Amino acid sequence: MVPIAYYLILAAILFSIGIGAFLIKRNIITVFMSIELMLNAVNLTFVAFAHMRHAVQGQIFVFFVMVVAAAEAAVGLAIIISVFRSRQTLDIDQINLMKN
Template sequence: MHLSPEVPLVWYLLLSAVLFCLGVVGFLIKRNLITVFMSIELMLNAVNLSFVTFAHQWHDVKGQIFVFFVMVVAAAEAAVGLAIIIAVFRARATLAVDRIDLMKL
C-alpha cells in the first residue's frame, strides 16, 4: 500500500493566506474588543504557519526559531492584552470598540 504524497507547499501557503485574510476581516469588521484581539492572534498564527512552511521547504531552522520568538511575544501580548481588556471592561462596562474612549476618563 502506497501512502499519499506529501502535502504541497502551496496548500500550506493558501491556508496561511486564508487565515490571515480572515484575521484582517475580523479586525476591520468586528466591534467587540475580544473578537478584535482574537483576529490579531489569528493573523500572527497565519504568519507563523508561513514561516514554518518555508523553513521546512528550505530545510532551515531559522524560520522555526523565529516562530518560537513570535509565539513568546504573542503569549506576552495575550497576557497584557487580556489584562487591558479586563481593565477597560471594568472602567467602561462595555467591550464595544466604537464606544470605548480611553482619553475621557
C-alpha cells in the first residue's frame, strides 16, 4: 500500500532533475539524454494514473511514447553525428550557427 502520490512525486523529482540537466549540461549527447530522462518521468506519471483508474489506455499511451522516443533517438543521434562531422565539436556553446 503505497500512495499513488508518492509515485507522482518521484516522477516530479525525475522530471526536475531532467530539466536541470538539460539546462546545466554542455555536452550535446548528455543534453539529449536528459530529454530521455524527462520522457521517462512522464511515462511514470502515465503508468501511475493508469493504475489508479484501473484502465489500460494510459499504459498504451506509454507504449506509443516509447515508440516515438525510439524514433526520436535514432534521428537525433544521426543529427548529432552530422553536426559533429561539420563542426568537430560536441560542445553546445560552440554550435551557434543560428545565433546573431
